[in-house]
Amino acid sequence: xxxxxxxxxxxxxxxxxxxxxxxxxxxxxxxxxxxxxxxxxxxxxxxxxxxxxxxxxxxxxxxxxxxxxxxxxxxxxxxxxxxxxxxxxxxxxxxxxxxxxxxxxxxxxxxxxxxxxxxxxxxxxxxxxxxxxxxxxxxxxxxxxxxxxxxxxxxxxxxxxxxxxxxxxxxxxxxxxxxxxxxxxxxxxxxxxxxxxxxxxxxxxxxxxxxxxxxxxxxxxxxxxxxxxxxxxxxxxxxxxxxxxxxxxxxxxxxxxxxxxxxxxxxxxxxxxxxxxxxxxxxxxxxxxxxxxxxxxxxx
Amino acid sequence: xxxxxxxxxxxxxxxxxxxxxxxxxxxxxxxxxxxxxxxxxxxxxxxxxxxxxxxxxxxxxxxxxxxxxxxxxxxxxxxxxxxxxxxxxxxxxxxxxxxxxxxxxxxxxxxxxxxxxxxxxxxxxxxxxxxxxxxxxxxxxxxxxxxxxxxxxxxxxxxxxxxxxxxxxxxxxxxxxxxxxxxxxxxxxxxxxxxxxxxxxxxxxxxxxxxxxxxxxxxxxxxxxxxxxxxxxxxxxxxxxxxxxxxxxxxxxxxxxxxxxxxxxxxxxxxxxxxxxxxxxxxxxxxxxxxxxxxxxxxxxxxxxxxxxxxxx
Numbered sequence: 001x002x003x004x005x006x007x008x009x010x011x012x013x014x015x016x017x018x019x020x021x022x023x024x025x026x027x028x029x030x031x032x033x034x035x036x037x038x039x040x041x042x043x044x045x046x047x048x049x050x051x052x053x054x055x056x057x058x059x060x061x062x063x064x065x066x067x068x069x070x071x072x073x074x075x076x077x078x079x080x081x082x083x084x085x086x087x088x089x090x091x092x093x094x095x096x097x098x099x100x101x102x103x104x105x106x107x108x109x110x111x112x113x114x115x116x117x118x119x120x121x122x123x124x125x126x127x128x129x130x131x132x133x134x135x136x137x138x139x140x141x142x143x144x145x146x147x148x149x150x151x152x153x154x155x156x157x158x159x160x161x162x163x164x165x166x167x168x169x170x171x172x173x174x175x176x177x178x179x180x181x182x183x184x185x186x187x188x189x190x191x192x193x194x195x196x197x198x199x200x201x202x203x204x205x206x207x208x209x210x211x212x213x214x215x216x217x218x219x220x221x222x223x224x225x226x227x228x229x230x231x232x233x234x235x236x237x238x239x240x241x242x243x244x245x246x247x248x249x250x251x252x253x254x255x256x257x258x259x260x261x262x263x264x265x266x267x268x269x270x271x272x273x274x275x276x277x278x279x280x281x282x283x284x285x286x287x288x289x290x291x292x293x294x295x296x297x298x299x300x
Numbered sequence: 301x302x303x304x305x306x307x308x309x310x311x312x313x314x315x316x317x318x319x320x321x322x323x324x325x326x327x328x329x330x331x332x333x334x335x336x337x338x339x340x341x342x343x344x345x346x347x348x349x350x351x352x353x354x355x356x357x358x359x360x361x362x363x364x365x366x367x368x369x370x371x372x373x374x375x376x377x378x379x380x381x382x383x384x385x386x387x388x389x390x391x392x393x394x395x396x397x398x399x400x401x402x403x404x405x406x407x408x409x410x411x412x413x414x415x416x417x418x419x420x421x422x423x424x425x426x427x428x429x430x431x432x433x434x435x436x437x438x439x440x441x442x443x444x445x446x447x448x449x450x451x452x453x454x455x456x457x458x459x460x461x462x463x464x465x466x467x468x469x470x471x472x473x474x475x476x477x478x479x480x481x482x483x484x485x486x487x488x489x490x491x492x493x494x495x496x497x498x499x500x501x502x503x504x505x506x507x508x509x510x511x512x513x514x515x516x517x518x519x520x521x522x523x524x525x526x527x528x529x530x531x532x533x534x535x536x537x538x539x540x541x542x543x544x545x546x547x548x549x550x551x552x553x554x555x556x557x558x559x560x561x562x563x564x565x566x567x568x569x570x571x572x573x574x575x576x577x578x579x580x581x582x583x584x585x586x587x588x589x590x591x592x593x594x595x596x597x598x599x600x601x602x603x604x605x606x607x608x609x610x611x612x613x
Contacts (some may be wrong), residue, residue, distance in 0.1 A: 112508030138318035143553025279441035
């Protein structure tokens, strides 16, 4: 006869013994994907640019030179200059800091809120689940950009508020994933075993159920950072995110729009930076999903 | 089926109730006194107080909410504080432009996504599949507003094939109206096609491994017939769901594209309303958009049950 403590211990032992082998297998599967490898390279380069901006940027991103306004790409200004003579390449490099910073923090906020809501809804079920899900349904009824504009209108335009806004927008994505996993996991033997040895609700939710939801959460987080970069650039494009003169890819794109015929590079390169960064993040997210999700490994 | 429909309909009131609270609360949280914004900094305190009474802002918040909700239940979304026109009338004025753009974008999305998904799903892991997957990942990553600006740069500024922006009512000049529709619809349509093609591909992969496909091949049908007559119809089910959700999302989610192309849709109404602190417009439009999304969601779920007789909730 299997006792409750034995079942819980067995589950834990099996997990510890398998984790090193599992990690190696995961890395092998992830490494086999060429797009995932490309994604890692892209994200690595963007991260390098963000961290090394003070050394990599050829000019001060805030320095204006009226005589050099709207210069095309040249040996001095590799990607040209904007309407007040600022180097576009330097502003793109510094702008990567804003994008990655907002991406990381906003997804952390979304994960914190979403995981908690999902755990509570999935674990307690019934009325609590119904209440949480109807609330999330109501949140999801608004287009994302509309929600973001609303929240920014309340909080005021700034990078910090953009992070909060994007975090709130992306919360339902995490909540639904965790809830779906918890609903299927809470009937399993190892959870029953935990309850039998006296584990409280909080311990069961966060120490037993949550670790078993990590794979889809990691994938969602990776894809979410790309999404956050897109939304932040959209908010900055509308003048609600990063405020000038702070360099931000979205606000550069918005300003460049007014000079399309005179200086097409002004709008082209910041947009290209957003596109390549989000593409790299999505490649990584897709690679993680294929490496972690057993169903996808068989032809999907 | 009837039980499922009744269950879904029963879920509507709490969702709409939460929606109304969220809309009302967020609008009230927007900083700035609407009365002061209307009258300007030089207004006397007495004048500001009078305007606040006219706007109903002197009432406690729960009373304001109850009054607003009561009016909404009667179909009255209020009167714009700025333009003095009924919000319903303003929405109906802008709705044709939004619907025109939405339907054109969805049409383009389907034209691109379905063939791409069929090709990718019927030849998994081939160069066609890899190319289609990569293109759709690129489509998902591309900022819509950048794509729109690049299309304006190439098609309107450099090639001068189409006008860069603006809107003309189709009843006034159909040719000019369609010319101005192409670029924004293409921008939105290509952006929507990216995720749609992935769902189509995924649906095809699921279906192509099914027993009934093996039977169709065993009966001697050509591969083309197997795909077009049997696989596609079943693979379309997931696409229907996503398509419906995209339609609902587009109703108010095209703000940035409207800004880029100077397209007078519902989205820009909200942005203008927020900037002018015209609570009534913002509440009315956002509630309209969100309710539309919830109803489209319901229709999609119901349609799904009709399309797939195996589904039993």
